[in-house]
Amino acid sequence: MSPTILMNALQLGLIFAVLSIGEYITVNIMDSPDLTVDGSFVSGAAVCAMMTLAGMPNLGLICSMLVGALCGCVTAFLQTKMKIQPLLAGILTMTGLYSINLRMMKNMPTVNLFIKGKPAPTLLSNEEFRIAILLIIVLVIVGLLYVFFKTNLGLMLRASGDNEVMVKSSSINVDSMKFLGLGLSNAFVGLSGALLAQFQGFADISGGTGMLVLGLAGIIIGEAILKPKNVGTGLIAAVLGAIIYRFLYTIALRLGFAASDMNLVSAVLVAITISIPHLQKLMKGAKNNA
Amino acid sequence: MLELQNVTVIFNEGTTLEKKALDNVSLTINDGDFVTILGSNGAGKSTFFNVITGSIPVKSGKIFLDGQEITHQPEHVRSKTLGRLFQDPSQGTAPHMTVEENMGLAISSHRSLFAIAVRKQEQEQFKQILSQLDMGLEDRLKTPIGLLSGGQRQAVALMMAVVNPPKLLMLDEHTAALDPVSAKKILEVTNQVIAKDRITALMITHNLKDALENGNRLLIFQDGKVTHDFSGQAKEQLTIEDLVHCYDV
Ligand SMILES: Nc1ncnc2c1ncn2[C@@H]1O[C@H](COP(=O)(O)OP(=O)(O)O)[C@@H](O)[C@H]1O
Ligand SMILES: [Mg+2]
Numbered sequence: 390m391s392p393t394i395l396m397n398a399l400q401l402g403l404i405f406a407v408l409s410i411g412e413y414i415t416v417n418i419m420d421s422p423d424l425t426v427d428g429s430f431v432s433g434a435a436v437c438a439m440m441t442l443a444g445m446p447n448l449g450l451i452c453s454m455l456v457g458a459l460c461g462c463v464t465a466f467l468q469t470k471m472k473i474q475p476l477l478a479g480i481l482t483m484t485g486l487y488s489i490n491l492r493m494m495k496n497m498p499t500v501n502l503f504i505k506g507k508p509a510p511t512l513l514s515n516e517e518f519r520i521a522i523l524l525i526i527v528l529v530i531v532g533l534l535y536v537f538f539k540t541n542l543g544l545m546l547r548a549s550g551d552n553e554v555m556v557k558s559s560s561i562n563v564d565s566m567k568f569l570g571l572g573l574s575n576a577f578v579g580l581s582g583a584l585l586a587q588f589q590g591f592a593d594i595s596g597g598t599g600m601l602v603l604g605l606a607g608i609i610i611g612e613a614i615l616k617p618k619n620v621g622t623g624l625i626a627a628v629l630g631a632i633i634y635r636f637l638y639t640i641a642l643r644l645g646f647a648a649s650d651m652n653l654v655s656a657v658l659v660a661i662t663i664s665i666p667h668l669q670k671l672m673k674g675a676k677n678n679a
Numbered sequence: 680m681l682e683l684q685n686v687t688v689i690f691n692e693g694t695t696l697e698k699k700a701l702d703n704v705s706l707t708i709n710d711g712d713f714v715t716i717l718g719s720n721g722a723g724k725s726t727f728f729n730v731i732t733g734s735i736p737v738k739s740g741k742i743f744l745d746g747q748e749i750t751h752q753p754e755h756v757r758s759k760t761l762g763r764l765f766q767d768p769s770q771g772t773a774p775h776m777t778v779e780e781n782m783g784l785a786i787s788s789h790r791s792l793f794a795i796a797v798r799k800q801e802q803e804q805f806k807q808i809l810s811q812l813d814m815g816l817e818d819r820l821k822t823p824i825g826l827l828s829g830g831q832r833q834a835v836a837l838m839m840a841v842v843n844p845p846k847l848l849m850l851d852e853h854t855a856a857l858d859p860v861s862a863k864k865i866l867e868v869t870n871q872v873i874a875k876d877r878i879t880a881l882m883i884t885h886n887l888k889d890a891l892e893n894g895n896r897l898l899i900f901q902d903g904k905v906t907h908d909f910s911g912q913a914k915e916q917l918t919i920e921d922l923v924h925c926y927d928v
Contacts, residue, residue, distance in 0.1 A: 536795070539795050539796060539797070540792065540793050540794060540795055540796060541783070541787035541788075541790050541791065541792050541793070541794055541796045542787075542792040542793060543796070544776070544780055544783055544784045544787055544796045545784065545787055547773070547775075547776060547780075548773040548776060548781075548784050551773035551774060551775050551776055552769075552770070552772065552773040552774065554770050555770055555771055555772065555773060556773075557734070557754065557755075558732060558734060558754065558758060558763055559755070559758050559784075559788075560755050560756070560758040560759040560788040561755060561758075561787075561788065562753075562755045563755070618823075
């Protein structure tokens with residue numbers, strides 16, 4: 390494979406690492422996967438794309454996080470105040486977001502980031518610095534989250550995912566923790582969508598499809614390799630897993646898979662990995678019976 | 680001081696499963712009281728705790744803590760001044776968080792949200808607190824608490840409940856799931872911590888001996904009512920024989 394392709398894979402890996410970090414907060418810390426992702430990913434991309442076209446690419450990245458956080462808070466609201474099941478709450482937000490995203494994109498299925506026929510300038514325009522910039526973004530996020538999860542608020546958030554019964558009988562407001570966790574998670578999901586839009590030079594209304602599973606794949610691969618025992622290594626594992634997954638993805642494309650096959654590949658990968666403990670049990674059972 | 684005025688709790692009202700778990704209970708617990716509570720299964724003991732903490736709403740009646748009515752205060756607000764331990768040690772601690780993080784959590788609500796929870800200073804504090812237990816837990820601050828034994832977890836949960844002395848400590852059969860040695864140890868420590876800060880405490884138990892040997896007051900619950908209430912002298916003179924006649928064990 391040519392260096393350009395590998396560099397490309399690394400850059401995309403870093404962009405999707407931000408997605409995996411976001412999902413790490415819901416899946417691992419809160420112990421409750423959140424389906425808002427497929428919608429909030431596009432929301433982040435859409436907001437950032439429109440702001441980039443308006444000549445504010447960096448503010449666009451920041452707004453993608455705010456909008457993502459808002460999406461997460463909507464799901465938290467549905468869960469806590471309207472007592473809707475977590476999975477359904479996420480699906481409802483995601484479904485509603487489709488219409489909102491389309492409006493944000495002025496009813497165009499794709500928004501190309503061109504101003505007067507030239508690619509709009511963004512943080513990622515300069516190819517020389519692109520990897521460095523993405524690396525810094527990812528490292529800063531990991532660093533900030535690492536510290537955050539050691540603060541009093543961070544401990545409360547972790548505890549509410551680790552033992553909800555205990556936290557319910559404590560002075561911690563479980564509902565507030567849902568807002569915090571889902572908001573924080575989707576802020577990074579939105580940022581990931583925004584970075585991808587700037588990287589690709591367009592935002593796509595259906596670009597969110599399969600993103601939840603894709604982020605999950607990163608987390609799972611990272612876990613399999615690093616076997617993290619604490620939050621710090623868990624975050625690093627998510628980043629590493631996302632990058633590795635992107636390389637595997639690139640190889641699969643070379644082997645002749647179509648890009649559109651990759652959702653299936655991700656889904657199968659995640660399904661198998663999650664069921665490994667169960668499969669191992671079955672195998673043991675079979676052996677014992679033999 | 681804790682005061683319950685005509686508190687009634689009914690589960691599944693209007694169905695065939697209707698159950699009056701607390702039946703017009705009025706009760707005052709004085710500051711510094713250590714009350715042991717007996718009663719057969721389903722008598723309403725845990726429900727009594729649940730209405731105090733707010734995890735179950737009352738059907739009617741009022742609850743006051745230190746003169747302030749808390750009947751409708753949200754659970755997480757009351758919890759700031761209440762400590763509670765359950766029978767199952769896994770209920771009181773977060774398994775994937777370390778011993779020091781669990782301890783840090785116990786004091787977190789009194790501190791700035793964005794401050795680092797466990798610094799050198801807190802580590803020293805936790806070491807000192809845990810060393811009182813004599814279980815070597817002060818050397819395991821970095822161990823995820825899920826890896827500890829039930830007795831060890833319960834010990835940490837107890838220390839978490841009293842690290843900021845609560846207005847009221849509620850122990851719901853907190854030694855029942857432990858092996859006899861651990862149970863004895865936890866009960867010992869319970870007495871120590873209660874005595875040290877003169878914590879007002881309620882302890883549900885099924886062990887008649889424990890109910891007699893601990894505390895200065897003894898309540899017996901039956902069918903959602905407090906049927907017996909022995910204090911001071913009367914409690915001290917009580918024997919297991921007497922208790923057996925008070926309720927169906
Ligand atoms: N959440 C609940 N829903 C329905 N019934 C309950 C609930 N909690 C307790 N009960 C019933 O109320 C009665 C009192 O229960 P409880 O207070 O747990 O008794 P115990 O004295 O054994 O702790 C029992 O009959 C129990 O089945
Ligand atoms: Mg009970």
